[in-house]
Every structure is written in structure tokens, then in C-alpha cells.
Amino acid sequence: MEPELLQPGDSASKPHRYDLIIIGGGPAGLTAAVYASLLRMRAFLITTNIGGQTVEGAKIENYMGYEFISGEALIASFQDQLLQHHYLDHRIAEVTTVRPLEDHFLVADKEGGQYEASALIIATGMRRRFLEVPGEERLQRRGVFYQHLEEGALVTGLQVAVVGGGNSALQGAIELSVLCPRVYVVSLEEWTADAAMQEEVKARGNIVALKGHAVTEICGEKRVARVKVKCLETGNERHLSVKGVFIEIGWRPFADVVSSLVDLNGQGEIQIRPDCSTSCPGIFAAGDVTNAFGKRVIIATGEGAKSALSAHEYLIKIGPRKVKI
Ligand SMILES: Cc1cc2nc3c(=O)[nH]c(=O)nc-3n(C[C@H](O)[C@H](O)[C@H](O)COP(=O)(O)OP(=O)(O)OC[C@H]3O[C@@H](n4cnc5c(N)ncnc54)[C@H](O)[C@@H]3O)c2cc1C
CATH class of the missing domain: 3.50.50.60 (FAD/NAD(P)-binding domain)
Known part of the structure; x- marks a missing residue:
């Protein structure tokens, strides 16, 4: 899906400072972004694509308010809500590293961009499993x-x-x-x-x-x-x-960018508490990348909203100057 409004931005030469960085632009990350905007947080969304798994050609028959809707149409409405009414900084890029510094995190992307924030929401979802046998990559879409x-x-x-x-x-x-x-x-x-x-x-x-x-x-x-x-x-x-x-051998949770910072369970999912906090203070997680039960759009959006509310509370607790209210 070609995003209409979210476009690749210029590489940043020096780190930009935010209250919150949301990594991942699927249903969980986009909902977290809308909530962060409504809560007037200085938030930044960084994602490799908009929509995540929902734009894999799925027809969604179990999202409230619709008898059925294509994944693309649903994500277009999420994106519209975010960009038309609750704009926040964003970038289309792949996060490669997350490093904890003294009182904040440094997030770096593949193109050299660097961003800092006091809190993070990890909403990186799942990635398809590949067979990883000779011929698979070479003959993709050719059989x-x-x-x-x-x-x-x-x-x-x-x-x-x-x-x-x-x-x-x-x-x-x-x-x-x-x-x-x-x-x-x-x-x-x-x-x-x-x-x-x-x-x-x-x-x-x-x-x-x-x-x-x-x-x-x-x-x-x-x-x-x-x-x-x-x-x-x-x-x-x-x-x-x-x-x-x-x-069709399934999907795996994609927690790689924070796997050395937070506790994962045996399936590689980020272990979260009911408020979406993780074992690392300041890192929250939402959606399919977590151990929250049920891999569904409606659950990912709910968890995304919850993670933004929790991150907001956390930021208020650690210091009012870090949150723009
Ligand atoms: C074929 C198919 C059909 C489905 N049908 C339904 C259905 O009918 N109903 C239903 O409720 N659910 C359905 N699902 C499940 C649903 O799509 C997921 O539960 C939902 O998309 C999870 O949302 P998420 O935001 O947690 O993760 P994802 O949708 O996986 O999004 C993750 C996002 O993170 C980004 N990202 C990952 N790594 C990085 C990184 N390093 N740097 C920056 N960005 C990164 C990705 O680009 C993506 O935008 C279906 C899934 C598939 C694959």
C-alpha cells in the first residue's frame, strides 16, 4: 500500500528529542500515535510501513463497526484519523537499534536517523516466517x-x-x-x-x-x-x-530491536503487564509483538491505546518537564 501522506523524510544528522517514540505503524502503533497526539505528548512515530499485517490482502470481518472491510481501507481510515486530526512527527524507516542512555533511549534507523525519547512504545508486530532453503528467494513470485x-x-x-x-x-x-x-x-x-x-x-x-x-x-x-x-x-x-x-508456515513476533533490553517469553513475545509496561522501565509494548492474548486488529488497537495512556502516566511520574501538557 502506498501511503498517501506519510512519506520518507530527510535523514536527521543529530538526535531529535521527544517524550515518546512509537516504533511500528500497524494497528497498535497507529492507535498509540493517535492517543499520544490527543494527550498532547511530544511523540514521534517511526515505521517501515503503514498498516503492517493488515495490508497483506486480508478482508477483515471481525472489526467493530464494519460488516467487513479490507485491511487497506481500514488502515487508510486509521491513517486519515492520525494525519487529518491528530498530526504528529513521523518517519518511514526501519529502526535498527535501541540503546538505553542515562535517562532516555536512543533510537537509530537504517538511514542514519537518530532520535531520543524518555519512553518508547514497541509495536513491531509479527513478520512472516520463510523456509530459508535454496531457491526460495530467487523464485519469489515466479512460482x-x-x-x-x-x-x-x-x-x-x-x-x-x-x-x-x-x-x-x-x-x-x-x-x-x-x-x-x-x-x-x-x-x-x-x-x-x-x-x-x-x-x-x-x-x-x-x-x-x-x-x-x-x-x-x-x-x-x-x-x-x-x-x-x-x-x-x-x-x-x-x-x-x-x-x-x-x-504458509506462520509468522514470528518481531521483537529484535529490544530483545536484549526486555524480557521475552518462550515464543519470543515481549512480556507485558496489564498496563503494557515491560521489564525495562520506560519501554512499553503493544499488539502482536507482545504476549497479550489474541492476535487480532481489534486487540492490537486496544493495546495500542492502553500503551499510550500508560506511557503518558509514566512520563508524568518521572518528571513534568518531560511532558508537554
Ligand atoms: C493474512 C492475514 C489475515 C488476517 N486477518 C485478520 C482478520 O480478519 N481479523 C483480525 O482481527 N486480524 C487479522 N489478522 C491479524 C492482524 O492483522 C494483526 O493482529 C494486526 O495487524 C497486529 O497489529 P500490530 O500493529 O500489532 O502489528 P503489525 O500489523 O504486524 O504491524 C507492525 C508494524 O511495525 C513495523 N515494524 C516492524 N519492525 C520495525 C522496525 N524495526 N522499524 C520500524 N518499523 C517496524 C511494520 O512495518 C508494521 O508497520 C490477519 C493477519 C494476516 C497476516
Whole structure:
């Protein structure tokens, strides 16, 4: 999605000082930004894109106030609310480091920009998991896909493989089985998808399950021609002749920029208290990157609002001069 109003800014040569820096412009970060603006905080939003996962082509059917709405339309309305009514400083850039200094944090981005703030909200969400096998990157969009709905039409009449065993993978296999003569479903372990979906897959005569198998290579010169799979029990490898590989192996919380500063749980999520504070004073976190239950837009927005309210209270507590009221 091309943001209409948020655009890359000039690199800053010396650090800019704020009360609050919000890292991440998905539903959690954008909501935190609106709240920070309403609370008249000197806040700064820095993000690699606007919308995060919601612009992955999703149709959202469970956000209050809408029967359904596309992710893009919902984010456009969030962005409009932020920019038209509650403007705050922003930058489209990737944060690479967060460093604690004596009484504040130094945030640096990939293009050399540096920013300082007394408090941070980490709303960096989740990133797609990749197979990380030879051929995957080279053949992206030339037979290697991450979204079955949009790309399915490109493989009509051809054999394909779906990688993964969760709901998204099996849903993809069901949809592709209508278009393709044979669909292999390759998974490392037993499927974790809902029982009803597993039943539906089993009922389709043209879906072949390869459980306990790993994809080790995606082959083809200009386009995908086959994939190499390995049986984990026997170690035997073989090629599947397919023209499309749909990778649905999930998402991982993206807490990398603060992973050495705050406590994470076993899944790599930032552990937060009910007020969105973390184990590091001054760092708050919201949305899918945290251990808050439920990865949903409505939950991320609620958590984003909560994190801004908490950061505001924190800033008042540590010193009124740091908060512009
Ligand atoms: C295909 C799909 C369909 C979905 N369907 C639904 C649905 O129907 N209903 C529903 O409620 N939820 C749905 N979800 C889940 C929903 O999109 C997420 O729960 C929600 O987007 C989480 O918001 P977030 O702000 O926490 O994180 P994200 O949306 O992941 O946003 C994170 C933001 O942080 C930015 N960022 C990350 N790292 C950095 C960095 N180092 N520097 C700067 N910026 C950074 C990213 O660019 C992004 O803007 C779906 C998700 C997917 C993938």
C-alpha cells in the first residue's frame, strides 16, 4: 500500500528529542500515535510501513463497526484519523537499534536517523516466517508464493505444493484443490489445523499429505519446476514436480530491536503487564509483538491505546518537564 501522506523524510544528522517514540505503524502503533497526539505528548512515530499485517490482502470481518472491510481501507481510515486530526512527527524507516542512555533511549534507523525519547512504545508486530532453503528467494513470485488467494489463479491446471500444516496452509490447500489437479501438503509434523478443516482436506481426492517431510530446495531456472523434499524418518529425498509452492508456515513476533533490553517469553513475545509496561522501565509494548492474548486488529488497537495512556502516566511520574501538557 502506498501511503498517501506519510512519506520518507530527510535523514536527521543529530538526535531529535521527544517524550515518546512509537516504533511500528500497524494497528497498535497507529492507535498509540493517535492517543499520544490527543494527550498532547511530544511523540514521534517511526515505521517501515503503514498498516503492517493488515495490508497483506486480508478482508477483515471481525472489526467493530464494519460488516467487513479490507485491511487497506481500514488502515487508510486509521491513517486519515492520525494525519487529518491528530498530526504528529513521523518517519518511514526501519529502526535498527535501541540503546538505553542515562535517562532516555536512543533510537537509530537504517538511514542514519537518530532520535531520543524518555519512553518508547514497541509495536513491531509479527513478520512472516520463510523456509530459508535454496531457491526460495530467487523464485519469489515466479512460482514461490505466500498468499494462496490472490496467486491461485496463476497456477490453474498445474500441480502445486503447499508448505505448512496449520489453518492457513490447509485452507490454501482446499482452495487450490479446486483449481489444480494435484496439491501436495508438505509439513514437518502432524497438522495443527482445526479438526473440521483436516476432515475437509482428507475428503478431497486430489490432496496428497506428506507429513514428516521437509522442503530442502526449490528448483527451476526461470520459474519453479519442482521441489526437493526429505522424509525426516528415513532421510530419503525426492523431487515433486510442481509449478507453484505456497508457503504458509506462520509468522514470528518481531521483537529484535529490544530483545536484549526486555524480557521475552518462550515464543519470543515481549512480556507485558496489564498496563503494557515491560521489564525495562520506560519501554512499553503493544499488539502482536507482545504476549497479550489474541492476535487480532481489534486487540492490537486496544493495546495500542492502553500503551499510550500508560506511557503518558509514566512520563508524568518521572518528571513534568518531560511532558508537554
Ligand atoms: C493474512 C492475514 C489475515 C488476517 N486477518 C485478520 C482478520 O480478519 N481479523 C483480525 O482481527 N486480524 C487479522 N489478522 C491479524 C492482524 O492483522 C494483526 O493482529 C494486526 O495487524 C497486529 O497489529 P500490530 O500493529 O500489532 O502489528 P503489525 O500489523 O504486524 O504491524 C507492525 C508494524 O511495525 C513495523 N515494524 C516492524 N519492525 C520495525 C522496525 N524495526 N522499524 C520500524 N518499523 C517496524 C511494520 O512495518 C508494521 O508497520 C490477519 C493477519 C494476516 C497476516
